[in-house]
Structures are given as structure tokens and as C-alpha cells.
Amino acid sequence: MPDATTLRGPRRQACLSLRAKPNPSLPAAVATALGVELPTTPCTHHRAGERGLYWLGPDEWLATAPAGAEDALQAALRSALTGHFAVTDVSGAWRSFNLAGPRAIEVLRKSSPCDFHPRAFAPGRCVQTVFAKATALIAGNADGDFDVITRTSYADYLRRWLEVAALEHPASP
Amino acid sequence: MGAGGGSLPRPSRSAHPTAPPAHPTTRRLPAGGRIDRSQPLRFTFNGRSMSGFVGDTLASALLANGVDTVAQSFKHGRRRGIVGSGTEEPNAIVDLGDGAHRIPNQRATQVELHAGLVATSGARRRLKRFAGAFAGVMPAGFYYKFFMGPPWLWRRWEALLRRAAGLGAVPTGADPDTYDKLNHHCDVLVVGGGPAGIAAALAAARVDARVALVDEQNEFGGSLLGAPQAIGDAPATQWVDAAIAELSACPNAVLLPRATAFGYYDHNFVTVLERRTDHLGATSPCAPRQRLHRIRAKQVALATGAVERPATFANNDLPGVMLASAVAAYLNRYAVAAGTRLLLFTGNDNAYRTALDWRRAGRCVVAVADTRASPAGALVAQAEAAGIEIHKAHAVIEAIGRKRVAGALIAPLSEDGQRLAAKPRRLDCDLIACSDGWSPAIHLSSQAGARPRWNEEGMMFLPGAPRQPTVCAGAVNGAMSLAACLADGAAAGARAAHAAGFGDARPRFAAPPVEEAEEDAARPLFIAPHVQPSSRAPKQFVDFQLDVTAADIELAAREGYRSVEHAKRYTALGFGTDQGKLGNVNGVAILARALGQGIAETGVTVFRPAYTPVTFGAIAGRDAGELFDAERHTPMHAWHMARGAAWENVGRWKRPWHYPQADETMHEAVVRECRSARQDIAMLDASTLGKIDVQGADAATFLDRIYAGSFQRLGVGRCRYGLMLREDGTIFDDGVAARLADTRFLLHTTTGNAEAVLAWLELWRQTEWPDLDVYFTSVTDHWATAALAGPKARDVLRRVCDDIDLSREAFPFMSVRSGHVAGRPARVFRISFSGELCFEVNVAAHDGMDVWNALMAAGEPFGITPYGTETMHVLRAEKGFIIVGQDTDGSMTPDDMGLGWAVRHGKPFGFIGDRSLALADHRRADRLHFVGLATTDAAAVLPEGAQIVAASTRRAAKPTTPRAMQGHVTSSYFSPTLGRSIALAMLTRGRERLGETICCPLADGREVSAQVVRPIFFDAEGRRTHA
DSSP states (O other): OTTOOEEEEEEOEEEEEEEEOOOTTHHHHHHHHHSSOOOOSTTBEEEETTEEEEEEETTEEEEEEETTOHHHHHHHHHHHOOSSEEEEEOTTTEEEEEEESTTHHHHHHHHOOSOOSTTTSOTTBEEEEEETTEEEEEEEOTTSOEEEEEEGGGHHHHHHHHHHHTTSOSSOO | OOOSSSOOOOOSSOOOSSOOOSSOOSSBOSSOSSOEEEEEEEEEETTEEEEEEETOBHHHHHHHTTOOOOEEOTTTOOEEOOOOSSTTOSSOEEEESOGGGOEEEEEGGGOBOOTTOEEEETTHHHHHHHTTTTGGGOOTTHHHHHHTSOHHHHHHHHHHHHHHOOSSOOOSSOOOSOEEEEEEEEEEEEEOOSHHHHHHHHHHHTTTOOEEEEOSSSSTTGGGGGSOOEETTEEHHHHHHHHHHHHHHOTTEEEESSEEEEEEETTTEEEEEEESSGGGSSOOTTSOSEEEEEEEEEEEEEOOOEEEEOOBOBTTTSTTEEEHHHHHHHHHHSOBOSOSEEEEEESSSTTHHHHHHHHHTTOEEEEEEESSSSOOOHHHHHHHHTTOOEEETEEEEEEEESSSEEEEEEEEBOTTSSSBSSOOEEEEOSEEEEESEEEEOOHHHHHTTOOOEEETTTTEEEOOSOSSSEEEOGGGGTOOSHHHHHHHHHHHHHHHHHHTTOSOSSOSOOOOOOOOOOOOOOOOOSBOOOSSOTTTSSOBEEETTTTEEHHHHHHHHHTTOOSHHHHHHHHTTTOSTTTTTTTHHHHHHHHHHHHTSOHHHHOOOOOOSOSSOOOHHHHHTTOSGGGSSOOBOOTTHHHHHHTTOEEEEETTEEEEEEOOOTTOOHHHHHHHHHHHHHHSOEEEEOTTSEEEEEESTTHHHHHHHHBSSOOTTOOTTBEEEEEEEOTTSOEEEEEEEEEEETTEEEEEEOGGGHHHHHHHHHHIIIIIOTTSOOEEEEOTTTEEEEEEESTTHHHHHHHHOOSSOOSTTTSOSSEEEEEEETTEEEEEEEOOSSSSOEEEEEEEHHHHHHHHHHHHHHHGGGTOEEOOHHHHHHHHHHHTOOOTTTTOOSSOOTTTTTOGGGOOTTOSSOOTTTGGGGSTGGGOTTOEEEEEEEESSTTOOOOTTOEEEEOOOSSOSSOOSSOOOOEEEEEEEEETTTTEEEEEEEEETGGGGTTOEEEEEOTTSOEEEEEEEOSOOSOTTOTTTTO
């Protein structure tokens, strides 16, 4: 069915919480350590291959990479950063779903009050918001698919929720 | 054309292509309408099998089948027929389906007919029994008056009323259908898909705004569907089709038919109920029956139209009295003639269309009673030319008939319309079409905060000045002609789009020309005078659904109800599911007259959501059944499931409560789990505990200010119990904090308080102490935690951990070590909430299950038992460890709880709550103290929450009431270890009363006595913990 929505996940990745007081050398240091450019525009994310870096707040980011990379990346960050910062391994804390297909946006709209229309939520945007009765970090990717990153403890609930939300036959009855 | 009434001039507009037979025998016309005659449908109404067509509503099909009475009225049990053709219908309220599928209180005028539809007049049978019994004895303000009478009288009445009240019957089972919700954002939301709404949507969509157009009917077109009008050279419906096709092709336009905007809230948030499968009959499980659309719009364009307003006259509730617009809609849209001999009662030109359409359909127009002395509009001229008799300055004052209208009394009006100028006379007819004017559908505008304003010229309430980004267009704005609606709609759409950032406010859309008949001024009557006063005349109904009469409103005015809001509540005017869409304005006019004031002065009641009733299913959406709430699961959840755990909800977490084996009771399971922890080894899933990683050069300084205790000098690798206080010195949270490095700590919080504590830390860092370099990261979800508790904990852990020295000397109580457990990186805390030797093993969530299994396997030779939260509670209560939120209630200080040792005064900066601890009230001698209670009867377990009073003395065998409350029980269990009941309590001056016997009176009248003891029942020296 060409209209069908594909739901993948929950998937585990290496996740690092980065909190750092912005300083002029921060973007370069982060880019060197992670190989991803530091997003400084609110609610955006950058990707490089399988790595991602999400803006969560003026001094807070989430770095993702394939599972297993957490220790090496943490070490790289800790040696590259200067000043006041905190790097924490939160690989166990986050699980990631992926929604793809032309009607994936409708699944998001059933779940969250945010505006996901391309005019408001172009690829490269991300937002932390209410999702069903939990919370999630939702990111729009260049291929038009979406990542829904959620706390591990909510993954069972959200997997059931997303399966139900994606269930509806795309053609109206 | 033109059978039944002499020769008629051909009307200017194109009409039905084939002429009807001269003497119609059925109410269904042989041709015309928007029904699909190739698709007949069978349905049942009150058990009778009937037929209709695809495209019918239940109401049109009932009319076509000759059904006059569709319900009996709420209070008086009078026969009621269909009055309207849409949302305004007050009478034709039916229940659909049966059993679990039963849907009560549906308006037959809005129910699309489908094969096999089963409809029942909801209140019919029950009301028959009570009708008459109540009629004379339930005046306006019935409830008010009865509540002022003796209470016993009300109780008698209540029993009777409860049986009779209500309109429908509830479903007999759980709702088998599914519902969901969809969020929308748009630049312009257009409510109403009539000519004005369509024009507005087109104007906005053509400048590329994101547009949503919602309409409650099954097809767009609104009033155009029921009137044979032309736009340009073609029938109006062709223009509608073209416009909808254009909008459908817009990628940024959303069209929602069968969707009612029922709530308009702050920030231009509008809720819309879409009926997706109701018209199909059978539903499929994956297609939601109804969908609640939650629309946030930059601009809302209200094109909600207007509802025709009938004048009030005696017996106006007789079946066969209808709105003129409804008579026309049934005729033109559904090809149903609602009767044979029509009497039109109006005070405006517009309604003459109904008489002309009726005549054109070959039916007999008995006469027109026009309230005006000399109406001179084009339509009036057409009617006169057609030979229709017009009684000028006349009103219908009473409908005559038993089961249905058989005639009407009409009489000439005095100049002011308040009295009759001559005696009435009777006309024979079976259908009275009424139009006294129009009521714009201002409900949504009123919900959005705009106070309606009375328009003296149009004699109608119009939307007031908007308090949100709202524009109004078309009939809701008082634009009553088609040309005006199209122009107004286009302008409003363009204006709204411009305000949302699109286009230049000039519509890129010119309404095609519409031929309009020039209309003369209208003369609304609101209520027709009668030869008798209202109180003596046959009932003149204002609100059909709740049986409110003109006499009721006049009575309310006489009894002092001057405010329209009070009069509404006193009489129940507009209280029904129809929100008084037909009668409200007449009611206001009658009240105004009774009070001797104007309508503008009297005002109208505020409308509230919902515009029309909404199903609870739609409000719940998918948040039902197993998705009712967001459950949080630990990484070991599946293991607990497989082990048959009974669950306890802790916040949103599912925690194992206990693990019953075979047919064990909870008590037996807890006894076994406690024994295992105290004698051998037991394991608890403690993953839910809140965990916050704190990093930064000022971490220790920050924690010193947040915690009542001191953390500056805590050694790396050591842990300390900490209390967080609020500014007022009361306990906010507690937990163990560990120093992982010089500049890094890990904080434990209570399970339910994890988010609140993190927010608390951020609040103080960001608003009060931004100079401190410290960051917090929640790691609650990152770690899976297994607490190994029991004398054999060390032996078990040693089997799966070889890189941490677990000896007492190398790894003392209250310290933390890093290493590997079962080959996975682990952080092990030697902390204890059970009073036993305990290691809390923390691994990343994805390693949790494997490590848990490895620990279970390692513990097997030692008889390891998983234990749940109930055992955890018993073990900690035996040790007197508090649970914040259970033993404390937000008013307790550390001293109250005997935790003064965890407070360190005199720190360089102090700590939150420090100074408040010196408040005189916090130092009162008679404060509640945390104590233990040992019941005199060792087997008697006190209920938690039990109140404590002084023990009764022998002298006062019968204790006086009330007895002063001295405290209450906060935790209470049976302790398997001690073989007796134990309890923790807050007791006035408790610490000074050790050894005293107190008493707990229980709800069942028993009194349980207990001795006040120290709040620690087991291993007071802590030898086991430190083992």
C-alpha cells in the first residue's frame, strides 16, 4: 500500500546529554568531538551520517549515534570541551521510533498538538512536546520521515499508541 | 406546472422539470430532491418498518412515511412533530440502535438514513405514564419552589421525577466503537459550508493560506441545498460543486463535512466533532466512528448561518406546525411535502418563497397570514399574482387539531400587534409554516467571549465585538440575501487570510451575479396575541424541548426574575440539548414585554459549549482501555509479568506489588517475601526511584543550599541521606545523594517526585543562583536498579561481580563503587531501605533484564525471592524509615519527623527552609511528632488514616463526642518478622508520650488501643545494615 505508514522501533542508540555554557569555542569543540555541527537555532537538529545532535535548550543538547559508541563519544567530548559543561551517558534513557510514509504526519497529529505542517516544521526541525499522554522529542528528517524519541519507560505505551494511531486505513470510509 | 390552484404564471426561476400529479397521494414527490431514488432503504421507527432513500435524513424519511408524532413532550406529554430541518430541531430527538450500540438523544433532522437503521422515540413510553400527572403541578421554578418546601416532600418527588426525567436511554454495554482525535493548525478556519463559508474559504485558499472548512451536513452548500436558487446562470448547487472541487484540489485546504464545530475556546482553539461512520450503519473496528478535531486557527471565520424563528402562538406545538424554511427544505432537498394544505404565517417577504415553492410543487396554499398591514415586496407580489390569498395585518393565534394540525385561528392585529383587532376565524389547513424572522447562529461567537448585541433594524441578536481573532460572514452577520452572503463571505475570507499574513485583504474572487427579489421591511411579532391572556389561553410554547410556555416566562417575571440569566434558570428556557435555538429570542422578547423594557436592555443568555451534544467516546478518543494512561515500565517489566506480579501504580509507574505463588493470598505472599529478606536474600526492582546526575565545579555548594544537611565534605565514593525542604521549612523530598567525583553527584529522589525535584533544582539555579556552575540531568530512565537485600546479599553479589571488593571494610555502608556485574558496567550502592545488608546494583536500562536474570540465578542457591512494594513498605516501616507523601503531608518539619540529625544549621550560606525552621509555629511544643504505635491486640492492624484520640478512662464509660483528635496513623502493617501489628503515626507531643496508651476509634464503631513507642521496631542499632 503506497499510502501506508511505516513504524519502526523502539530502537536503542548511544545517547549523550550535553549541557554547556555557550562560549565561542563551543561549536568547534563539539563538532570536532562528535563530527556533527552544533545546532544553535532553537528547535533544530543536525545530522551527519548516523549521528544526530538535537537542540533541546539554550544550553542543552542531545547527541545520538549507533548503540555502543557512547563511551568513545563521551571521552571525546570531555577532552574537547572547556569551561562549565556536563556530559552524561543517557543511552539507557531514550528509545527512538521512526515514522515514514506520506501520512506519517497524520499519526503525529493524532498524538501531539504541535504543528507538523511543512511550513511550520520543515526537515531539520525538532521539538520536545506532549505526545499522547507522554512526552517526546520529535524530529523531522530530510527524507520526510520523522523520529520520535521518548523516555525508555514510556516506550511500551507509545509503541502501542503509535501502532493504533497508524492503524487507520488511509482511504476514508 | 401549477396543479391544484387555477392557472399560475410561470415563475422566473427554473423549477422542477416534470410536473407533479394533480392530486398527490403520498407525501413523497415523484421527482426532484437530492435523494437517490435508485437506492431505497428500509429502516424501523418505534418498531414499524419504513422505507426511504439514500440522501434522506431520518426526519425527511419519517415525514415521507406520514409520521406526524415523533415524540411526546418532556413535561406535559404532548404529541410533538418535526419542526425544523437541522440543528435547531427541538422535538424529533430519538435513540438510535440498541444494546451497547444505543446512541441516545440524536436529532432526527441530522441523522442520515442508512439501511437497517433502528430509531426509537427516546422518552416516549415512560412519559405516557407520567403525562398529565405532572402537567398541572410543575409550574415555572418548580425545583426552586420545592427546595424551599419541607425536605421530606422533595424526597418523595425526587423518586417520581427520576423515573420520568431524561430524554433517552443509556446504552446497555461498553461502547464497542472506537474514536480518536486529530490536531489541526490553520491560518483560516471557516465554520459553516453555506454560500458565505464557501466564499470565505475560496477567498482564503486562493491566496495560499492554510484553510479548513467544516460543515455539519453531509454535503457542502448549507441553505443552497434546500432552495432552488441560481448563482450566475446555473443552479446554485453547481456553483457549490465547482467551489468544493477547487478547494479539494488545494494542498493546504482541509474539507470536513459531517463535522460540527461545537466549542470555541481561548486562543482561537475550536473543537469539531466529525461523524465518520454513523451514516454507514455498521462500523469497522479500525475506522473511528467519530473523530474530535482540535483546530488551532490564526483566524476563525464564522459563517454559521441563521436559524429561522417562529412566532409563538397557542397550541403551536401541534404536529404540523413547522418552520417555513424547513417546509421548503423538505420539499426541495428531500422531495417531501410535509402536508397538503399549507397556511403560511409570517412577517417577512423571505418566507413567501415557501408558499411559492409549495404552490409550484402542485400543493394547495390555503392562505398567508402576514403580520404587516401592507407588505409590498416582489415575492409578495408574486404570491398575489399566483392567486394566493393574503390576510394582511393578521396573525395565526391558535392551531387547532388533535393528532395534527386540522386548522388554525387567525385574527387581525391591532396596530401595535399586542392585541387583536377583531374576532378570530378558522381556516382549514394541515400544515402551518412559520417565519417570524431569523436568529443568527451566534453561539460560537458567544462562546468565544463576544457579547451578542441586539440589532433593532434586523430585529435579531448579532455577534458582538470579537474578543479573539474572529470574523463573521453571511447570515450570522445579518446578511440575509444570497448575494450579500457571497460578497460578505468573500470579503471576510480575504480579510482573515490577510490578517494571517496572506494576500492583500481584497478578495481574489468575485461573487457571480445573483438575481435577488427586493424585500420589504419585516415585522416580527415574537408572540401572537390571543383572545385570552397567556395564563388562560391554550399553551403558547416558547421552548419545545423543555415545555416552557409564554405563561411560565411571564410568571417568572412576576415572581421577580428580572435578569435573563436568572429567568432562564428559573424556567429552564434554553436548557435542552438544543440550547433553545428556536425559542430563546422569543423568550427574551416575552420577558422584555413582561418587564416593560426593550429586548436590547434585556439581553440574551451566554452560550456555552457544546453547540450540539458530543459523545463521551469522542472526548475520550483513543485514551481508553489499555491506552487510558501512559504507563511507565521498568526494564524488567516483562520478567515481573511472567512471574505473575500483582501491580501497584506508583505515579505512572507499574511496580510489582507482590508476587503471589499458586493460590497465595497477598498476606501470605508478603509474609514469605519479608521472611526471605530478613533471613536469606530477596530482590526488589528499584528502577523507578528518581535519579539526577549533578555536575559542575559548584555542585557541592549548590547541594549544600538545596539539602538541609551538609554535602561539602562528603568524601568521593560516599553517600548521605538528605532532606530537601521548602522555603517554609517543611519536608519536600528525601533521598540518598552520592558523591561520584569531586564535582559530580548522583541524587536519588522519591519515585513520584522525580520531575518535581528536577524542576526545583532548575528553578533555583536559573532564577536565584545563576552564578553557580552546576548542571542537572535526569538519569531515572537510564538506570535499571536491582536492590539485593538480606543477610546473604554479599554472597550472592560476589558470584556475579569480581572487580569490586565487597568486604565490609573496603565497601562500607553508605558508599558507592563502580565495576561490573554479570559482565555489564555497573554502579553499586551500599544503601538500604530495608534495614538489611543491601547492595543496589545499577546498570544501563538495556542491560537491566540480563543482569536481573543473572542475579536471580546467582541467588537461587540461597533461596532468592523477588519482593514487591508491599514488602518494601513493611520492611521500611519496621525500621521506621519515612515515605515522603505518606508519613509526611507537606506540613512536617525535620524535627517533627525526628530527623533533626539530617539538618545542619550554620552552613556558610544556609539552606532552603533554614530560617523558617525558627518560626514560632515550627517550634510549638504541641506539634505532631512521628511515633510508632504497638496495638494492645498484636493481631489488630490499624487502618492507615485512623484518627488518634485519648484512651477512654473507666470513669467515662461512654466517651463524650466529639473527642479531640490528637493525631493520625500514617502507615500500618502486620510485621511477619515481629509477628505483630505495627504502625507509624503523627501524634501531638508524641515523643513525650512514649509508653502512653492511646485509642483509635474506627469507622465501624470499634476502638483499638495502642501503646506509643519509638518509631523503630527492628534492629534499632542497625547491626544488620552495617553487616
